Amino acid sequence: MTTIPKEIADSLPKALLEDLKEKVKSLSQTKAKKVMETVHQEYNKARVEPGECVGLVAAESIGEPGTQMTLNTFHFAGVAEMNVTMGLPRIIEILDGRKELKTPMMEIFLKKPYSKGKDIKKLAMNIKETKLNEIVTEFVINVADFIIEAKLNKEKIKDLGMREATLLTILSKEIKGATVKKKEDSLIIKPRGKSDSLNEIYKLKEKIKGTYVRGVKKISQVLPVKRGEEFIIITAGSNLKDILKMEEVDTSRTRTNDIFEISGVLGIEAARQAIIDEVFKVIESQGLNVDVRHIMLVADTMCIEGMVKGITRYGVVSEKASVLARASFETPIKHIINASLVGETDKLSSVVENVMLNQPVPVGTGLPGLITKVK
């Protein structure tokens, strides 16, 4: 077998190297050497040259297909009637670094034997967040005693597999400023404060309707689906942290489409990977073709500060050193006024400000001037 010389092995990326090893296996020594040298040469030729304006190329490469994307926000994912934001609105959502998503979603993978379909319905119901008004048939305000009576739906509680004692303890913990007692088939909720205005108690009644009873908070819909050989659970609403704590869940594959949640629970590197995956998924689903490298560049830029920053005037753009560059993006007057108040200087070291001043831009062949001092 022919070995690859060290200087070639060191300069090639891993994927290319492995490909090369496979290809030269059957060749004779001299031929293999020639192939390797050619590959090395071609690789060096294909590399991005120093000073190449990769950001501009990335912007064009993502921007042009963006004009052809559907402006339709919603898309029903497959047979399952689940709303998912797709197309341009989703791309904007990711790249802006929005904290509130239009349709947060999770894909929960399960460990064996649950992935084979064991107890899948029960498990799904355990994950779905149940609120108080789902297990109560009616709320009545008793004006004379100033209490709220909530009539329980016994069947529903039985379906959920809950005991009434546990229900009571959860409720007394969740409902603040009121005591919860049980009387026959109803719950008696009595506000603790002295105030006895009807208004207050009405407000309380509306508030306790949304009280968390069981399940994982924020998960509003669950849907067990068979994908390939195994069952997974798709949810509307996302709560990665609590889901990963569950024993039945495969913690290595379960994921959400909420980038901020990922960066909080799994770290900044995971968030970067998630941005790439999510953007690529949208672009692919629209039948467009954008090289991953452009998306990788954008994702890297968003995650460079250790937290996810959107490409907005509050995020990545606010980090720019140049006043003029910031002003050229959005709200120019605000930026210029603020800069003049603190006496900022502009070193004119980047692209936009030099374009504005009609000067050579430090990009490509314009760059070396920055490196070599011209005397």
Added chain:
Amino acid sequence: MPKKLIIGKHDLIPKHTKLSEKDKKDLFEKYKISLKELPKIYKGDPALQSLNVKVGDVVKIVRNSPTSGESIYYRGVVNA
């Protein structure tokens, strides 16, 4: 009882390792940079839980890359 969340095994998280002082110096010399110019990672980042890093350390990250198989990235640890 809430189970403690063990992460570091998720598919999305690439491998993080702490650089030794010597490796750190070599890195800075090779690229002629200082810690300030490196991309940042917060000290409390979930992926650093088991690494026992302090502010000023450099973390080496080996990513899976769709284009080159594997790519190496460095981040300097900063305070949140």
